[in-house]
Amino acid sequence: MSKPTIFETEIENATLIVAPRGDVSTLAGEDVHTELLGLLDQLQLADVKHVVVDLKRASYFGSSMLGAMNALWSRIRSHGGNMALCNVSETGLEILQVSKFDTLWPICASREEALKDVLG
Amino acid sequence: MPAILVVDDLAADRGLVAEYLKDDPELELSYAIDGAEALEKMEQELPDLVVTDLMMPKVDGLELVRACRRRYPLVPVILMTSKGSEEIVVQALEQGAASYVPKHSFARRLRSTVRDVLAVSIRRRSHSQVMECMTRIECAFSLENNSSLIHPLVTYLQERASHLNVCDESDRTRIGVALEEALVNALYHGNLDVGSELRGEDDRAYRALIVGRVKESPYCDRRIHVEVKMSRNDATFVIRDEGSGFDLLALPDPTEPANLEKASGRGLLLMRTFMDEVKYNDAGNAVTLVKRRRSNHPELR
Numbered sequence: 524m525s526k527p528t529i530f531e532t533e534i535e536n537a538t539l540i541v542a543p544r545g546d547v548s549t550l551a552g553e554d555v556h557t558e559l560l561g562l563l564d565q566l567q568l569a570d571v572k573h574v575v576v577d578l579k580r581a582s583y584f585g586s587s588m589l590g591a592m593n594a595l596w597s598r599i600r601s602h603g604g605n606m607a608l609c610n611v612s613e614t615g616l617e618i619l620q621v622s623k624f625d626t627l628w629p630i631c632a633s634r635e636e637a638l639k640d641v642l643g
Numbered sequence: 644m645p646a647i648l649v650v651d652d653l654a655a656d657r658g659l660v661a662e663y664l665k666d667d668p669e670l671e672l673s674y675a676i677d678g679a680e681a682l683e684k685m686e687q688e689l690p691d692l693v694v695t696d697l698m699m700p701k702v703d704g705l706e707l708v709r710a711c712r713r714r715y716p717l718v719p720v721i722l723m724t725s726k727g728s729e730e731i732v733v734q735a736l737e738q739g740a741a742s743y744v745p746k747h748s749f750a751r752r753l754r755s756t757v758r759d760v761l762a763v764s765i766r767r768r769s770h771s772q773v774m775e776c777m778t779r780i781e782c783a784f785s786l787e788n789n790s791s792l793i794h795p796l797v798t799y800l801q802e803r804a805s806h807l808n809v810c811d812e813s814d815r816t817r818i819g820v821a822l823e824e825a826l827v828n829a830l831y832h833g834n835l836d837v838g839s840e841l842r843g844e845d846d847r848a849y850r851a852l853i854v855g856r857v858k859e860s861p862y863c864d865r866r867i868h869v870e871v872k873m874s875r876n877d878a879t880f881v882i883r884d885e886g887s888g889f890d891l892l893a894l895p896d897p898t899e900p901a902n903l904e905k906a907s908g909r910g911l912l913l914m915r916t917f918m919d920e921v922k923y924n925d926a927g928n929a930v931t932l933v934k935r936r937r938s939n940h941p942e943l944r
Contacts, residue, residue: 545709545738548794548823556846582713583816585823586909614816621916622909623898 529558532565538641539565540634541595542577547584559591563598572604573641577634579610589622596628609637645761646671646688650681650695650707651723656746660694660723663753670757678702682710685718692761693720697728697735705735712739713812717771719764721756723749774806779874786826786867788834788857793826800871800880809878809936817917818878818934824910825882825930826867833884833928834865839907877919877935888927 531542541562547555565571574595581588596606609631611619619625631637647670651657657674664670673690675681677699685693693711697704708720719741724732732743741760744752780803786792801819804810810818831837835856841849856862865885872879897908915921920933 544734556850560846580709583820585820585827586913589909614813614820617916618820618913621898622912623900 529554530562532562534565534568534571536638536642537570538573538575538638539571540575540577540638542579543581543584543588545580547581547588555587555591559594562591562595566595566598566602572599572602574599574604574606575634575637575641576606576608577610577637578608578612578615579634581615582612583614584618589618589624592624592628605641605643607631607637607640609634644669644671645691646673647757648673648675648681648684648690648693650675650678650693650699650704652676652696652699656696656723659746659749660753663749664757667754667758678704678707678710681707682714685711685715689715689718691718691764692757693718694723694757695720696723697725697731705731705738708735708738708740717764717768719760721760771806774802775808777803777806779872780807781870781872783871784867784869786869788830788863788865788867790827790830793823793830796869797822797826800878803871803873804878804934807873807875807878809873809875809934811937814934814937821914821917821921821932821934822880822882824913825880825932826869828910828930829867829882829884829886829928832889833886834867835862836886840905875936877933880932881929882932883924883929886928888924891923891927 529543529547531544533540539562566574576592576595578584592606592608599606607629608619610633611630616625616630619628619630629637629640631640647664649657649660649672651660651674661672664672673684675684678695679701681693681695682702693707695704695707702710704722708722711718711720716739720739722732722735722740722743724743724745726745726747736743741763742756744756784796786796797819800822801815804818805815831853832839835853837849837852837856841852868881868883870881894908894911895902895905897905897912902908911921914930914932918932919935920931922931923929
């Protein structure tokens, strides 16, 4: 598989932290989906229970990113895990609110808060 | 006299830059100790060029590049790099840095790089000033089913909308998101006739169908038509595909709790959120998007 270009990942406290490297245009949909498959594979690892999506570097994102976050959430939820978002920009928040995803996922101010949130 | 803001937390390195640039009497230097202070200073007075270190406390060089790109796209940033920072340099260049100079090459390259970047920047700024004199624009495009054409087109239209002062920076982003969604819909759901419900069911099959249809008749013969009319008060974009269209009423409301996880309708929702008006034709293969200048957004003189 080619080197991921859209997302950076790390695992901390049984949580997969997914961080876009920049804005996630809907045009990147193909790449987002390719990399999403890799992220979903990482969720199969025994030590991953939760997901945090850190949007610090994505000033905006479109429907493909919403779809990717939804896929991550569906998978982690089916394993009994939690997902939270953090560092969401003003435009990002608007996108989450209008699509009502803000009702599904906690939106935290920082990565530390998001990690606390998912660990309950 | 071109103003240069030098950003470095180490006084010795700031001094080094001053040393190599001091022989150019046309340059006026000012200094900041990190990205946060640089951005504060830029709010007061914009320099013509920023020369920054990468590793700094608070706001580092990479974040400074991103912030400059977003807030001050006409101010170029040159990076001062050290051994071991290659990966961050690549990221910074991808995110909009104009150039870089390794610290060990200052003697040979700093002055010439500053001069070259300033020359390009001055030309860009003059071009931008002329563009801001524009009062109206009408243009039309006919695009093949090639997704790589969409980003440059959207960027071009965003730039024209900014020059005409139809939008501020945040509305520029909103216009970009809405146009991208409309063009992606026209390409995949319109011309290639691939339904988004398949994406929810079988993502691999969805992608395979797209790859196949890009080369297959009649899909590959279709075009996306874009007509644009912009003035200083509003911008109207008509995006039409040559697909069979769709029934707008049959589209599920993506904000209904039962539909929240379905892939359909999110693009249209974003278009409606970010534009002032979104209308489909009866056939469902042409969408008209209108963005009006906000009443509190200042008019150009």
